[in-house]
Amino acid sequence: xxxxxxxxxxxxxxxxxxxxxxxxxxxxxxxxxxxxxxxxxxxxxxxxxxxxxxxxxxxxxxxxxxxxxxxxxxxxxxxxxxxxxxxxxxxxxxxxxxxxxxxxxxxxxxxxxxxxxxxxxxxxxxxxxxxxxxxxxxxxxxxxxxxxxxxxxxxxxxxxxxxxxxxxxxxxxxxxxxxxxxxxxxxxxxxxxxxxxxxxxxxxxxxxxxxxxxxxxxxxxxxxxxxxxxxxxxxxxxxxxxxxxxxxxxxxxxxxxxxxxxxxxxxxxxxxxxxxxxxxxxxxxxxxxxxxxxxxxxxxxxxxxxxxxxxxxxxxxxxxxxxxxxxxxxxxxxxxxxxxxxxxxxxxxxxxxxxxxxxxxxxxxxxxxxxxxxxxxxxxxxxxxxxxxxxxxxxxxxxxxxxxxxxxxxxxxxxxxxxxxxxxxxxxxxxxxxxxxxxxxxxxxxxxxxxxxxxxxx
Numbered sequence: 001x002x003x004x005x006x007x008x009x010x011x012x013x014x015x016x017x018x019x020x021x022x023x024x025x026x027x028x029x030x031x032x033x034x035x036x037x038x039x040x041x042x043x044x045x046x047x048x049x050x051x052x053x054x055x056x057x058x059x060x061x062x063x064x065x066x067x068x069x070x071x072x073x074x075x076x077x078x079x080x081x082x083x084x085x086x087x088x089x090x091x092x093x094x095x096x097x098x099x100x101x102x103x104x105x106x107x108x109x110x111x112x113x114x115x116x117x118x119x120x121x122x123x124x125x126x127x128x129x130x131x132x133x134x135x136x137x138x139x140x141x142x143x144x145x146x147x148x149x150x151x152x153x154x155x156x157x158x159x160x161x162x163x164x165x166x167x168x169x170x171x172x173x174x175x176x177x178x179x180x181x182x183x184x185x186x187x188x189x190x191x192x193x194x195x196x197x198x199x200x201x202x203x204x205x206x207x208x209x210x211x212x213x214x215x216x217x218x219x220x221x222x223x224x225x226x227x228x229x230x231x232x233x234x235x236x237x238x239x240x241x242x243x244x245x246x247x248x249x250x251x252x253x254x255x256x257x258x259x260x261x262x263x264x265x266x267x268x269x270x271x272x273x274x275x276x277x278x279x280x281x282x283x284x285x286x287x288x289x290x291x292x293x294x295x296x297x298x299x300x301x302x303x304x305x306x307x308x309x310x311x312x313x314x315x316x317x318x319x320x321x322x323x324x325x326x327x328x329x330x331x332x333x334x335x336x337x338x339x340x341x342x343x344x345x346x347x348x349x350x351x352x353x354x355x356x357x358x359x360x361x362x363x364x365x366x367x368x369x370x371x372x373x374x375x376x377x378x379x380x381x382x383x384x385x386x387x388x389x390x391x392x393x394x395x396x397x398x399x400x401x402x403x404x405x406x407x408x409x410x411x412x413x414x415x416x417x418x419x420x421x422x423x424x425x426x427x428x429x430x431x432x433x434x435x436x437x438x439x440x441x442x443x444x445x446x447x448x449x450x451x452x453x454x455x456x457x458x
Contacts, residue, residue: 025064027054029289035065042068046075052088054287070099070286074174081174083384091384093318094163094400095178097286100446106179106406108413111164111218113399114203115157116195118186119150121320123166123176130165130181132214136188137202146188150324153191159319159391160222161186164399164406166320170387175318177399178446179406185214189223197225200268201236208243217409219243220402222253222395225267230302240271249417250274251402253394254308255297258438263297269308270301275405275421277398278307279314280431280443291431291443296394298438309421309440310428312400315392318384330355330377332386337374342367404446411453423452 023031027050039047039061050063050071071078074096082090095102110132124130136143165184168176187206189199200223207219231237240250252269254276269276279294294314299307321328333355340348345367349359362373377383382390405420415423427449430442 025067026060027063027067027287028070029287030064030066032064032066036062037065037068038062045079046072049075049078049090053090053092053285066099067286070096073102077172077174081172083388091318092284092286093168093175094313095176095446097282097284097313098178098400098444098446099286100178100404101407101450104407104410104450106165106182106403107410108181108183109179109218109406109409110183110185110214110216111161111179111220111399111402111406112185112187112207112214112216113157113161113164114187114189114200114207114219114221114223115160116190116223117151117153117155117188118147118157118161119154119322120147121158121162121166121323122169123162123320124184126167126169130183131186132183133185133210134188135186135203135206135210137199137206138188138191147186150322153188155322156222156395157186157188158322160220160395160399162320163317163391163396164220164403170320171385175384175388178403182403182406183214185210185216195223197236197267199223200225201239204236204239204243204268207248208239208246211246211248216248218249218251218402218405220251220399221268222398224253224255224269228264228266228270228302231267231271232303234267234271236267237271240268240274244273244417247417249405249420251398251405252276253398254278256295256314256393257297258293259295265297265299265301265307269297270299270303270305272303272305273417273421275310275401275424276308276440277394277401277444278311278439279394279397280311281315282313284316288429293431293434293438294392294394294397296397296438298440300437306437306440309425310401310442310444311431311439312397312444314394314397315390317391317396317400318388319391319396321383321387321389327381328386331381331383331389334374334378334381334383335386337370338378342371345370401444404444404449407446407450408453411450412457415453419456423449423456427452 134147164177165182166177167180187203189195189203252274254269257263279296281292281294283290425441427445428442
């Protein structure tokens with residue numbers, strides 16, 4: 001159905017259309033006054049896709065035009081490329097869940113990432129390489145060779161950079177970031193173990209020195225400092241302020257200690273001028289009524305600043321599996337088994353020993369029990385496909401916000417960090433029934449943020 005055809009079915013809601021609330025869409029839970037589309041007016045495949053991705057909603061006969069457009073745009077990719085859950089619904093991509101504006105892809109904008117380590121994932125390097133630079137802060141010459149070593153330290157930074165700027169090349173573009181054409185600069189902070197505040201400061205100083213060379217506009221920091229302190233006496237926080245004053249937008253993960261009695265926000269997220277990002281749990285759904293808080297840290301800071309400013313998905317986030325690792329081998333094998341016929345399961349397991357010991361031990365079990373083992377292993381490993389898995393933590397909420405900012409800067413390259421922050425918080429949507437301290441100004445809204453940028457240009 002084309003947009004024109006969809007628009008021809010728009011009409012006010014009636015009591016017969018909506019089972020609970022005449023002005024609330026049963027799929028996304030948004031209030032709607034005039035734009036409802038009867039499901040009978042939709043192609044069967046599109047109607048089925050909408051219904052199955054609202055599996056715990058009561059019977060409904062109409063949905064808002066926004067949901068129709070959303071699923072129509074993504075229909076072909078969802079059907080062909082998205083993983084299917086046991087209830088028949090699909091593992092949705094981040095741009096789809098947040099309804100990101102597809103007109104903007106971060107093209108021409110450079111995001112720098114400070115993290116433990118990185119890997120040149122295909123979602124960043126094909127069809128052309130968008131990694132502009134790699135700097136290893138532990139080596140005098142930058143040690144480019146370490147970028148190609150798939151070790152434990154590579155996982156985190158690879159995932160944060162791909163969550164923001166990956167183009168989903170291993171899923172035909174479906175599990176892409178919100179800024180799939182942005183350029184990236186990767187700065188490795190530590191060899192192994194915990195990243196220190198000094199590590200972050202050293203990396204940020206390198207970015208400040210090289211910002212013009214690589215045209216860096218956004219810095220994503222998914223790491224925290226050593227302890228809570230005032231920005232007035234903290235050199236890292238003061239460096240953040242200097243970076244912002246010189247035109248860099250600094251985006252920081254706020255941390256994952258919201259479930260504790262003390263939930264301090266450490267530098268650099270506590271710096272006044274950065275954009276600190278907390279966590280949303282949207283249940284892998286576009287239904288806003290399902291939205292809840294992730295266990296992210298929150299302020300106020302020692303200086304009395306509200307942190308985080310905004311929240312973004314911090315759980316059920318699709319991210320890449322590090323290639324050439326045991327985890328990648330296991331995910332590949334589990335996907336093969338999951339798609340295989342029952343009669344072939346025993347032979348496949350016997351021919352691939354030591355990949356999954358539990359399955360090796362289950363060779364004498366009937367096929368239906370082996371199926372249960374496979375499903376359990378997929379769930380325990382958060383495996384979506386052989387190339388992607390679910391991850392959680394505010395480490396992945398921050399790059400989502402960084403990718404939205406890349407869209408904003410593509411729409412208007414002249415935006416200052418202060419303007420970006422103001423537009424993000426003014427277009428965010430607060431969650432009902434949750435304390436303001438935990439969520440700041442609310443859930444980042446990519447589409448409204450870009451619209452806010454376009455309006456500011458008029």
